[in-house]
Amino acid sequence: MGLPLRKSKVLPPPQCPLSMCMDLLRGAWAPNVIWYLRGGARRFGELRHDIPRISARVLSQRLRELEARGMIMRRLLDTSPPSAEYELTELGHELLPALDAIVKVGTKLRHDAAPKRRLAA
Amino acid sequence: MGLPLRKSKVLPPPQCPLSMCMDLLRGAWAPNVIWYLRGGARRFGELRHDIPRISARVLSQRLRELEARGMIMRRLLDTSPPSAEYELTELGHELLPALDAIVKVGTKLRHDAAPKRRLAA
DNA sequence: CAGGATCCTAATCGATACTG
DNA sequence: CAGTATCGATTAGGATCCTG
Numbered sequence: 001m002g003l004p005l006r007k008s009k010v011l012p013p014p015q016c017p018l019s020m021c022m023d024l025l026r027g028a029w030a031p032n033v034i035w036y037l038r039g040g041a042r043r044f045g046e047l048r049h050d051i052p053r054i055s056a057r058v059l060s061q062r063l064r065e066l067e068a069r070g071m072i073m074r075r076l077l078d079t080s081p082p083s084a085e086y087e088l089t090e091l092g093h094e095l096l097p098a099l100d101a102i103v104k105v106g107t108k109l110r111h112d113a114a115p116k117r118r119l120a121a
Numbered sequence: 122m123g124l125p126l127r128k129s130k131v132l133p134p135p136q137c138p139l140s141m142c143m144d145l146l147r148g149a150w151a152p153n154v155i156w157y158l159r160g161g162a163r164r165f166g167e168l169r170h171d172i173p174r175i176s177a178r179v180l181s182q183r184l185r186e187l188e189a190r191g192m193i194m195r196r197l198l199d200t201s202p203p204s205a206e207y208e209l210t211e212l213g214h215e216l217l218p219a220l221d222a223i224v225k226v227g228t229k230l231r232h233d234a235a236p237k238r239r240l241a242a
Numbered sequence: 243c244a245g246g247a248t249c250c251t252a253a254t255c256g257a258t259a260c261t262g
Numbered sequence: 263c264a265g266t267a268t269c270g271a272t273t274a275g276g277a278t279c280c281t282g
Binding site for chain 1: 123124126127129130131133134137138139140141142143144146149152153156157159160161163164166169170171190198200201202204212215216218219220221222223224225226227228229230
């Protein structure tokens with residue numbers, strides 16, 4: 001017989017907001033997309049240029065996901081050839097403090113403790 | 122010929138701290154592990170109980186990862202049967218503000234916009 | 243109780259080619 | 263330019279069994 005389980009000292013996040021928000025940031029690229037939209041509206045091709053190693057397919061997927069969840073707005077421009085522009089919604093702007101907090105921790109991480117994988121930016 | 126690319130108004134996060142920190146929180150369970158360690162040291166079995174749907178294998182993986190990157194400390198207890206306890210390091214505590222910011226956004230998300238997947242808590 | 247070994251499924255991503 | 267379709271590689275995760 002081992003030790004008895006102690007009661008947790010922290011409450012589970014009600015209705016799982018932690019997971020709900022992490023779902024938004026899931027994947028290698030979603031945080032970068034949001035990061036580069038903080039400066040204002042940005043076209044598809046501009047985002048591809050901002051985030052060089054993202055593929056068109058994944059960028060398209062992330063943009064549609066973020067749009068479906070009300071984080072960004074898509075605007076079709078009446079140009080030739082046609083182009084599209086994406087912009088953070090009011091709700092989407094609320095992600096920025098979270099992103100800032102994450103970046104702030106990131107700057108304190110020791111580089112030698114980083115994983116040996118591709119970086120996402 | 123379409124529109125010219127506009128210069129991005131935001132700087133890329135230097136040395137990619139955004140991705141470095143997101144790597145720590147990547148996956149469905151790492152944020153939950155950190156969340157439940159904020160109340161103090163916690164044993165392996167207690168964490169399994171805190172996070173009911175995590176498997177022992179994945180919990181073990183996440184704990185080893187977080188330990189390798191200096192976010193948590195592992196302590197072997199001299200009990201019978203032997204048990205192990207995990208605790209946030211000083212560096213690990215710096216993740217908490219980021220987690221709080223994420224949760225804060227999560228509480229504002231519309232539930233109907235959530236994905237149709239398993240929740241991670 | 244803690245956690246490694248094995249096997250398998252599902253999700254994510256990159257590359258390439260193609261459409262309106 | 264702004265995407266979509268298809269394919270294959272990588273990875274996270276679950277289930278089960280097993281050991282100290």
